[in-house]
Amino acid sequence: MDSGTVHFLSIVVGLCFGLWLFTRFLVNVGSKEIALLERRFIGAPLQAGHVFAVGNEVGMMATYLPPGLHFVLWPLVRVVYKQPFLTVGADELGIVEATDGQAMSSGRIFADDPAGEAHNNFQDPVRFMQAGGIRGKQLRFLTNGTFKVHPYLFKVYKIKKTFIPEGSIGVVTAADGAGMQGLLAKSVQGHDNFQKAETFLKNGGQKGPQIDFLRPGTYNINTEIFKVEVREAVKIAENEIGVVEAKDGQPMDAHDVVVETPGEHSNFQNGQAFLDKGGKRGPQESILTPGTYYINPYLFSVTKRKQIIINQGEVGVLISNIGKDPSEFTGEDRLPGEDASDVKGRTRHVMPTGFRGIQREVLGPGAYNMNPLAYTVIVIPTVTRSVEWSAEAKPAAGSASFDPFQVVSHDGFPMQVEVRCQYRILPENAPYVVQKIGSVAQLESNVIHPQIDGIFRAQVARSPAISYQQNRAEEQKMAEEAVRADLTKYRVDVVSVMVTNIHLPEQLMQTTQQKNLAEQQKSMFDSKREAEVRRIEFEKTKTEADMQVKVISAEAGIKVAQFEAKQIEERARGDAARVRMIGEADAAKTQMVGDAEAGIIRAKGEAQAKAYQTQVNALTAQGVTTVEVIKAISAAGLKITPDIQVAGGGGPGGDGGGGGLVQLLLAKMLQQQPSPSQRDKAA
Numbered sequence: 001m002d003s004g005t006v007h008f009l010s011i012v013v014g015l016c017f018g019l020w021l022f023t024r025f026l027v028n029v030g031s032k033e034i035a036l037l038e039r040r041f042i043g044a045p046l047q048a049g050h051v052f053a054v055g056n057e058v059g060m061m062a063t064y065l066p067p068g069l070h071f072v073l074w075p076l077v078r079v080v081y082k083q084p085f086l087t088v089g090a091d092e093l094g095i096v097e098a099t100d101g102q103a104m105s106s107g108r109i110f111a112d113d114p115a116g117e118a119h120n121n122f123q124d125p126v127r128f129m130q131a132g133g134i135r136g137k138q139l140r141f142l143t144n145g146t147f148k149v150h151p152y153l154f155k156v157y158k159i160k161k162t163f164i165p166e167g168s169i170g171v172v173t174a175a176d177g178a179g180m181q182g183l184l185a186k187s188v189q190g191h192d193n194f195q196k197a198e199t200f201l202k203n204g205g206q207k208g209p210q211i212d213f214l215r216p217g218t219y220n221i222n223t224e225i226f227k228v229e230v231r232e233a234v235k236i237a238e239n240e241i242g243v244v245e246a247k248d249g250q251p252m253d254a255h256d257v258v259v260e261t262p263g264e265h266s267n268f269q270n271g272q273a274f275l276d277k278g279g280k281r282g283p284q285e286s287i288l289t290p291g292t293y294y295i296n297p298y299l300f301s302v303t304k305r306k307q308i309i310i311n312q313g314e315v316g317v318l319i320s321n322i323g324k325d326p327s328e329f330t331g332e333d334r335l336p337g338e339d340a341s342d343v344k345g346r347t348r349h350v351m352p353t354g355f356r357g358i359q360r361e362v363l364g365p366g367a368y369n370m371n372p373l374a375y376t377v378i379v380i381p382t383v384t385r386s387v388e389w390s391a392e393a394k395p396a397a398g399s400a401s402f403d404p405f406q407v408v409s410h411d412g413f414p415m416q417v418e419v420r421c422q423y424r425i426l427p428e429n430a431p432y433v434v435q436k437i438g439s440v441a442q443l444e445s446n447v448i449h450p451q452i453d454g455i456f457r458a459q460v461a462r463s464p465a466i467s468y469q470q471n472r473a474e475e476q477k478m479a480e481e482a483v484r485a486d487l488t489k490y491r492v493d494v495v496s497v498m499v500t501n502i503h504l505p506e507q508l509m510q511t512t513q514q515k516n517l518a519e520q521q522k523s524m525f526d527s528k529r530e531a532e533v534r535r536i537e538f539e540k541t542k543t544e545a546d547m548q549v550k551v552i553s554a555e556a557g558i559k560v561a562q563f564e565a566k567q568i569e570e571r572a573r574g575d576a577a578r579v580r581m582i583g584e585a586d587a588a589k590t591q592m593v594g595d596a597e598a599g600i601i602r603a604k605g606e607a608q609a610k611a612y613q614t615q616v617n618a619l620t621a622q623g624v625t626t627v628e629v630i631k632a633i634s635a636a637g638l639k640i641t642p643d644i645q646v647a648g649g650g651g652p653g654g655d656g657g658g659g660g661l662v663q664l665l666l667a668k669m670l671q672q673q674p675s676p677s678q679r680d681k682a683a
Helices: 003-025 125-130 197-202 271-276 340-344 427-436 440-461 465-470 472-490 506-636 658-672 676-682
Strands: 026-029 033-039 059-065 068-071 077-084 086-088 092-098 136-142 145-147 154-160 162-164 168-174 208-214 217-219 226-232 234-236 240-246 282-288 291-293 300-306 308-310 314-320 357-363 366-368 375-381 385-389 399-402 405-408 414-424 493-503
Touching (some): 026 033, 059 077, 059 125, 086 092, 162 226, 208 271, 234 240, 308 314, 314 427, 357 427, 375 427, 385 440, 414 472, 440 472, 472 493
Parallel strands (some): 385 399
Antiparallel strands (some): 026 068, 033 059, 092 136, 092 154, 162 217, 168 226, 234 291, 240 300, 308 366, 314 357, 314 375, 385 414, 405 414, 414 493
């Protein structure tokens, strides 16, 4: 190799070495990265307890090179590593832990940030170190954006932002802060919903469960110091109420059942205001009505209860657990409707508003938002109810049922009596019914049932079995009066008491039926006999009445005949006079007529005699007689055929018995001719 070549190669090698050496002094940092540096060989030693070099100290340097071309004193300073920028997303937070800085105070978990804004969100590590930055987990965090952060001095890990959905709350527990005095850490100002942890600690924020909470939304919260638990908000539905119990506050009095709730706590949503106003722990008098409430469950527990519903036909009797003690009621005057016996006991006395005990004012039909711990409501029906002692298994709606009464009659027969009692309670009497008895169920089982049982047992024991059944209406009326008198003492109005059924022994029923049947038969026979007697009397009366008509008619006829006789007598007298007047004139006329008629009759006789003589001459005397007989038979309607056959021998003349037939016919005609006496009667 010639000298020229060697010289050229030497130049090339020199240029390359020079270029390499030049690159050691010049560092190009990209636009989205930083360069981490280290000082070597020459410099001051690191301060005790520190890890990163500041100024001319030897070691990993706290400072870094930003994007661009930089000159470094190589080999005293070298680039160790190029780190891309740190990017925190829109829904993220960057939690920072410093590996160098001042020592953390005793008892602390998270480091304060004395450098404040000087280190520019940890992008100026030298200022952080020089301003007294404290190593450890930092209270300050990085929000969404791009940051030039030294990755060895500040370790950053990402978390999601805190999101509280609608209808929920975030209850917070602080992992650092001052010591807690009560059940919950007190509220402090300025921490902006726990998003400013430094302000929280500087203003005296306490460690532990916080009285403040987070409402729905998105928050930049360092969850390393503030643990957030998402809970459901309190939702009170329609027809419900929320009964609240405070877990912290002033102690409640020993005699209190519920405590009076202070105001201005926004329905228990401002716990600090509740405590500042002197709120007491324990069940609260105030309640939550339907709606959604953001209430800290660490301070308040909420129990859902049904609204008080009073239906139509009912009233609600209030028993107040709050108010002044009944012994403080010193008024001598009785309340309306109060008995003398009611004034003696004040513990269950019917009291006016403002006193504990049974309230005189009742609740009418409707829905009420009332604290069941402060007020007990006993529903009393005011419509008519029935209590039945019946063998039916299922009672009707609005009624109570018991077994039928098993009783023994006066004559020793076991009986079963079924009864129905109807009663009602007036609204103004409902508090006194509660005072004396307690409830409608107790009234029916402890008062009405035993009283009616005793009344009917006593009644049946005084009466024979059959008589009790026969006198059912009277016995029922007496029982109703007795029951009404007893229940009036309890302010209960009796509507009716009815004996619905009486069951007698089968043997007694058969005997009674036979007896009743015999009595009915006897009654039937008696009725029939009485009916016949009455019928006879009726016929007799009717006959007498009919005869009376005839008697009256006869009497009237007699009177008429008497008048007619007189009339006839007077008429006869007139006629006699008239007859005498004309009699004489007629006598001569009559004589003349008589003479003429005698001449006519004599002429007819002579002519008839002449005719008979002529017939005799033609037919003989016997033939004429036969012709006349036949005419007489035809005129009289007699049988031609004889009933008796008469046979006769031939007589002289050879007529074969004709004379016998004629004689028989003549005899028959003579038998049928009326006697002279009969003709006289007929005439």
